[in-house]
Amino acid sequence: MASVTFDNATRMYPGGTRAAVDKLNLEVADGEFLVLVGPSGCGKSTSLRMLAGLEEVNDGRILIGDRDVTDIPPKDRDIAMVFQNYALYPHMTVAENMGFALKIAGVSKDERAARVLEAAKLLDLEDYLTRKPKALSGGQRQRVAMGRAIVRQPQVFLMDEPLSNLDAKLRVQTRTQIASLQRRLGVTTVYVTHDQTEALTMGDRIAVLKDGLLQQVGTPRDLYERPENVFVAGFIGSPAMNLLQVGLADGGVQFGQSVVPVERETIAQTTASTATIGVRPEDIRVTEDPNAGLAVTVDLVEELGADGYLYGHADINGVRTDLVARVDGRIHPYAGETVRLEVLPNHLHVFDVESGLRLSKPVTL
Amino acid sequence: MPELFDWIATLPVLLQGVVIIAVFVAVVGLIVLAVEYLPRPGRGGTIFRISLAVLVPVIILALLHTYDIAIAAGALVGLGLFLLDRRARRGAGSLLQLWAFLAPAGALLILGLVIPFIRTVLFAFQDDSGTEFVGFENFAWIFSNPDNLITVGNTLIWVLVAPAASTILGLIYAVFIDNSRGEKIYKLLVFLPMAISFVGASIIWRLVYQARPADEAQVGLMNAVLGMVGLGPVDPLSSAPANTFAMIVVFVWIQVGFAMVVLSAAIKGVPAEQHEAAALDGASAFRRFTQVTIPWIRPTLIVVLSTASIASLKVFDIVIAMTNGRNSSGVLAQQMYERFTLGENGRAAAFALLLCILVIPLIVINVRNLRRSREGQ
Numbered sequence: 001m002a003s004v005t006f007d008n009a010t011r012m013y014p015g016g017t018r019a020a021v022d023k024l025n026l027e028v029a030d031g032e033f034l035v036l037v038g039p040s041g042c043g044k045s046t047s048l049r050m051l052a053g054l055e056e057v058n059d060g061r062i063l064i065g066d067r068d069v070t071d072i073p074p075k076d077r078d079i080a081m082v083f084q085n086y087a088l089y090p091h092m093t094v095a096e097n098m099g100f101a102l103k104i105a106g107v108s109k110d111e112r113a114a115r116v117l118e119a120a121k122l123l124d125l126e127d128y129l130t131r132k133p134k135a136l137s138g139g140q141r142q143r144v145a146m147g148r149a150i151v152r153q154p155q156v157f158l159m160d161e162p163l164s165n166l167d168a169k170l171r172v173q174t175r176t177q178i179a180s181l182q183r184r185l186g187v188t189t190v191y192v193t194h195d196q197t198e199a200l201t202m203g204d205r206i207a208v209l210k211d212g213l214l215q216q217v218g219t220p221r222d223l224y225e226r227p228e229n230v231f232v233a234g235f236i237g238s239p240a241m242n243l244l245q246v247g248l249a250d251g252g253v254q255f256g257q258s259v260v261p262v263e264r265e266t267i268a269q270t271t272a273s274t275a276t277i278g279v280r281p282e283d284i285r286v287t288e289d290p291n292a293g294l295a296v297t298v299d300l301v302e303e304l305g306a307d308g309y310l311y312g313h314a315d316i317n318g319v320r321t322d323l324v325a326r327v328d329g330r331i332h333p334y335a336g337e338t339v340r341l342e343v344l345p346n347h348l349h350v351f352d353v354e355s356g357l358r359l360s361k362p363v364t365l
Numbered sequence: 366m367p368e369l370f371d372w373i374a375t376l377p378v379l380l381q382g383v384v385i386i387a388v389f390v391a392v393v394g395l396i397v398l399a400v401e402y403l404p405r406p407g408r409g410g411t412i413f414r415i416s417l418a419v420l421v422p423v424i425i426l427a428l429l430h431t432y433d434i435a436i437a438a439g440a441l442v443g444l445g446l447f448l449l450d451r452r453a454r455r456g457a458g459s460l461l462q463l464w465a466f467l468a469p470a471g472a473l474l475i476l477g478l479v480i481p482f483i484r485t486v487l488f489a490f491q492d493d494s495g496t497e498f499v500g501f502e503n504f505a506w507i508f509s510n511p512d513n514l515i516t517v518g519n520t521l522i523w524v525l526v527a528p529a530a531s532t533i534l535g536l537i538y539a540v541f542i543d544n545s546r547g548e549k550i551y552k553l554l555v556f557l558p559m560a561i562s563f564v565g566a567s568i569i570w571r572l573v574y575q576a577r578p579a580d581e582a583q584v585g586l587m588n589a590v591l592g593m594v595g596l597g598p599v600d601p602l603s604s605a606p607a608n609t610f611a612m613i614v615v616f617v618w619i620q621v622g623f624a625m626v627v628l629s630a631a632i633k634g635v636p637a638e639q640h641e642a643a644a645l646d647g648a649s650a651f652r653r654f655t656q657v658t659i660p661w662i663r664p665t666l667i668v669v670l671s672t673a674s675i676a677s678l679k680v681f682d683i684v685i686a687m688t689n690g691r692n693s694s695g696v697l698a699q700q701m702y703e704r705f706t707l708g709e710n711g712r713a714a715a716f717a718l719l720l721c722i723l724v725i726p727l728i729v730i731n732v733r734n735l736r737r738s739r740e741g742q
Binding site: 084090100 | 636638639641642643644645646647648652656657660661663
């Protein structure tokens with residue numbers, strides 16, 4: 001077991017104008033499950049591959065434990081990786097696939113068999129050890145790829161979108177299996193995904209990347225309740241947080257006819273006359289008071305059983321703005337109606353309209 | 366019809382070509398149209414059939430000026446259409462199409478392959494004049510005559526050495542130039558000899574191998590180079606078994622380009638992730654080659670190997686052009702031809718049959734490999 005440290009790690013692709021990963025500073029504690037998340041092209045996979053040694057580090061260092069591995073070849077880093085397409089060896093059986101690394105390392109045949117069997121039991125693969133990958137289902141192949149990593153007993157697990165080739169139901173199921181397996185084995189894990197739900201449900205901590213730059217690192221709760229900037233606010237959470245540009249008022253921000261109270265220090269931090277506010281759909285409610293809140297025309301209500309999501313649009317300072325609000329799944333307004341929405345007090349995120357950085361203090365938990 | 370040919374003959378040469386092509390396209394187009402539309406039910410098909418039943422006799426009458434044939438053709442077309450209509454159940458039409466499209470290729474195959482094969486088999490068991498059956502005498506002659514045993518032995522050397530050498534060299538070359546700078550140029554250099562015929566290559570290499578008496582200047586490239594380092598002169602074509610190997614070099618020179626290009630494409634098909642996974646598993650570059658690349662390109666390797674095996678079994682032009690079988694360098698195909706030119710039809714046919722039997726297992730391996738890789742997908 002070991003920690004992982006990215007120290008100003010930078011990757012420039014030849015011919016590229018900007019760094020794919022730009023001065024990444026990140027610490028993963030021993031035994032921690034860290035998720036790298038971001039939209040495609042954000043540098044999350046490149047970061048993982050740099051840690052694996054499959055991608056050159058142009059600047060900075062990468063450490064596993066106290067050991068600087070920046071220039072050490074992949075095989076000497078004591079890591080195991082699960083690939084998106086699993087990269088199983090098609091001509092080897094499941095057992096041979098899982099035991100290949102041990103065979104190369106010169107582990108005796110008996111010990112190899114024992115360790116493969118142990119991992120197979122853990123992953124429910126005992127009945128498939130003599131099969132070739134071709135004869136397995138997608139989920140089973142995924143488990144073999146996991147098994148191949150587990151058998152090695154490495155310092156760090158690296159996982160590059162290991163669930164993206166599974167169907168939706170299996171993905172949810174495997175998500176919890178991987179997370180609980182990692183807790184049980186206690187091996188430091190770096191997990192890459194583009195799916196924020198996967199990140200929120202699996203990670204001890206999440207690192208959000210965009211355009212090669214680290215946006216924020218924190219626990220899922222941190223990221224959800226206290227996004228550091230507009231990007232993280234919009235990326236984490238589903239449906240996404242409503243981001244609206246509104247005018248500042250005395251003691252708060254203008255939300256339609258109401259003024260939502262905001263601390264004085266928060267407003268004092270900006271010189272602009274407007275601010276970007278973020279409100280999660282569940283922090284908006286319908287009000288009957290004709291003199292309060294924002295008038296919103298309902299475009300569509302998605303019924304999801306217990307809850308419903310109201311999609312509508314409003315006119316804020318002459319700009320048409322789309323909004324999402326969570327409503328009751330049974331009793332809710334209908335498309336075409338105009339309703340008044342208000343924000344629950346103390347559930348407002350305020351961001352600088354220019355820089356997109358957070359101004360408000362954290363929401364009281 | 367003769368008038369048509371006469372008329373064409375009066376045209377300028379260039380125009381003749383145009384007219385002939387136009388007539389050819391029209392006739393073929395009509396046949397394809399007929400095959401496509403005849404079996405179709407509905408109004409279009411009906412109109413087409415009626416016009417066909419009228420037009421065919423009229424055209425024949427116009428071309429041949431004989432009522433008898435025109436009436437007969439009209440009756441034939443009418444009968445054919447009538448039968449077609451009676452059998453116009455689902456599937457009968459497509460069966461007609463099937464046979465109509467298969468017929469030309471099938472006829473050519475029977476004429477060019479099946480009949481000659483049967484004739485050759487018969488010849489192999491007959492005497493040289495092809496009048497009397499002599500049993501296995503021709504084969505007994507092949508396997509008892511010491512010269513013939515050398516021929517069979519040479520063919521075995523060819524089959525064992527040439528495919529392996531060209532495939533291994535092609536594979537090594539493909540691996541080493543893979544993703545290198547200037548890969549395309551390296552590939553082109555090795556691929557270029559593919560464009561040269563075996564006969565042309567044989568003449569080139571005969572010049573390379575050419576040896577003159579020791580006191581004369583060496584004009585052959587090989588002996589000139591050997592002379593520079595104080596060796597030679599050597600004539601590799603003058604003695605067995607060196608001459609067989611010298612000729613295998615020519616074969617490899619041509620074949621290695623094919624092997625390299627095909628294998629290089631296969632190597633590029635190995636997913637990068639496979640190599641990365643193996644690298645993380647601790648495999649060295651050599652181990653990655655044997656454990657990842659080779660298994661992945663195995664079907665391609667088999668295709669390249671068996672193609673080269675068949676080509677080297679049938680090798681004929683190189684031997685004819687370089688030694689003509691002198692100095693115990695003959696091979697089966699060349700001996701077959703030589704026996705044929707000597708008027709020994711039975712023995713030539715026996716050689717041909719022997720060659721055929723030797724090729725069959727290679728074909729079987731190839732087909733099996735193909736089937737297996739198809740099942741794998």
